[in-house]
Amino acid sequence: MNIQYKIFSKGCLDVLPLLIPVVPFGIIFGVIGIESGLGSTVTFLMSIIIFAGSSQLAFAQLFTGGATTPVIVSSVAIVNSRHFLYSAVIAQYLTKVKLFWKIVLSYFLTDQAFIVSQKYFKQQPKNKDRHYHLLGSGFTLWFVWQLSTVAGIILGEVIPKELNLAFAVPLTFISLIIVDIKKIDHLIVAITSGVFAIIFFNLPLRTYIIVAAAAGILVAYGLSHSKLHKKK
């Protein structure tokens, strides 16, 4: 077993705990895709072409509401703009890999893969094969996402809406930041973002996500001043 394969496998394993909510989310997307009238082909291909859950749900909702292509595409862009920030964080670890790798790994850069692989990259400052970890976490998530979407398409109307499985989405995001927000500075940033999201929820095109994230980042920038000086 060579070292690349070992790192790839570690990526696959590390992301597994985060997949539990991904399965119901994928199933929900499959069900909602069918209910929105996207059809099974478009619903299935959307999970491959976009491969970003919350924006896929936004796409389905907007399509049902009769939104035009520019509105749908810009909404997807807004919901996924957080990837710019993930991309910036991951970029510092991928400066030495080939363009082909950058393209493949960018496609796999989801919330969950970002969380586990960024953690691994931080621990491996000198490992030249560390990018295999992101391939492992990203591919595993991709595979499970496609299977869950198919399951959702098949199950369709069989799953009772009363189960409120969509609630697994905020719970997932809570579980992803729970360790960070034990620190008071992170908690301040998180509450700022959350409160802004509620206040600006009715802005058009789901832009509240951008407004809330910008507010959070701005507060973080202010807090980073004291953190930077503490380090010296």
Place this chain on the structure above:
Amino acid sequence: MIWTALIFAGLVTFFTRFSMIALLKKDYFSPRVKIVLGYVPSAVFPAIIFPAVFLNSTGQLVFLDNPKVLAALVAVLVGYLTESVIATIISGLAVLWLLIFFI
């Protein structure tokens, strides 16, 4: 029309992921920018969490008489104590189902 929307949505999503990876060179970031980037999850995820917990299906703010608020609070508490992704999600869903189906 739907195919155009799908292809462009896919391209734009890929672009958000590829953008900085394609552009940046080593040591592009100042120490301060690196610190701020560490706050990114805390700055973005609550924008998804808060509306999903505190708003009802018509976008109205509901604190009381909202089972999602109590379920989320229990999930936060369990997550705080266990630091386990699975325990956090399962406890939240379990409380939600308990409140919806049994109380």
